[in-house]
Amino acid sequence: MKLTVGYLQFEPRPGDPELNRRRMVELLLPHRADLVVLPELATSGYCLAPEAMRAVAEPLDGPTAGIFRELARRTGAAYVVGLPELDGGRLYNSAVLVGAEGLLAGYRKIHLFGFEPEIFTPGEAEPEPVEFRGTKVGVMVCFDWIYPETARVLALKGATVLCHPANLVLPHCPRAMVTRCIENRVFAVTTNRVGEEAWRGE
Numbered sequence: 001m002k003l004t005v006g007y008l009q010f011e012p013r014p015g016d017p018e019l020n021r022r023r024m025v026e027l028l029l030p031h032r033a034d035l036v037v038l039p040e041l042a043t044s045g046y047c048l049a050p051e052a053m054r055a056v057a058e059p060l061d062g063p064t065a066g067i068f069r070e071l072a073r074r075t076g077a078a079y080v081v082g083l084p085e086l087d088g089g090r091l092y093n094s095a096v097l098v099g100a101e102g103l104l105a106g107y108r109k110i111h112l113f114g115f116e117p118e119i120f121t122p123g124e125a126e127p128e129p130v131e132f133r134g135t136k137v138g139v140m141v142c143f144d145w146i147y148p149e150t151a152r153v154l155a156l157k158g159a160t161v162l163c164h165p166a167n168l169v170l171p172h173c174p175r176a177m178v179t180r181c182i183e184n185r186v187f188a189v190t191t192n193r194v195g196e197e198a199w200r201g202e
């Protein structure tokens with residue numbers, strides 16, 4: 001089964017989801033693929049203070065899923081987009097898989113990095129692959145790369161393509177993801193972002 005995958009690395013403007021969604025749509029519209037992976041927290045930017053992150057968070061089936069569903073209807077692709085999710089007062093560092101039918105899956109990052117636990121609750125659910133155009137695809141988010149388990153669980157459940165939105169901070173991820181792919185016999189699309197944000201960490 002052939003699946004054409006792509007990625008978009010862009011520079012999100014911190015705290016401006018409307019602008020970031022417009023920018024992603026504008027950049028993606030001319031391109032055709034089956035599946036396109038965008039960065040972690042692509043709608044919000046990464047280094048926001050807790051209240052600023054809460055202000056731009058949304059449900060999994062919120063404005064971002066709606067806008068990407070419309071984009072998917074025009075391009076024929078599906079998209080994996082990182083966003084801050086608000087559910088029952090809790091914030092999660094999540095990613096959605098959205099196609100022309102709408103929201104296909106959501107995943108909450110389990111392994112939070114640096115200052116992220118000040119903002120986000122870690123995901124508690126095991127990642128579940130989704131059948132997409134004849135291929136089982138899995139979603140994991142950035143620092144999930146550091147432990148073998150996330151990729152391994154997805155692979156044991158049959159995923160052969162790992163969609164991996166990221167805001168890379170440490171230099172090791174690109175090599176670690178090659179290891180994850182070799183040890184699990186899977187492919188991965190790791191999408192970093194470009195540009196700089198003021199780091200809020202130690």
Ligand code: ACM
Nearest residue numbers: 113142143167169
């Ligand atoms: C990270 O998990 N964004 C480093």
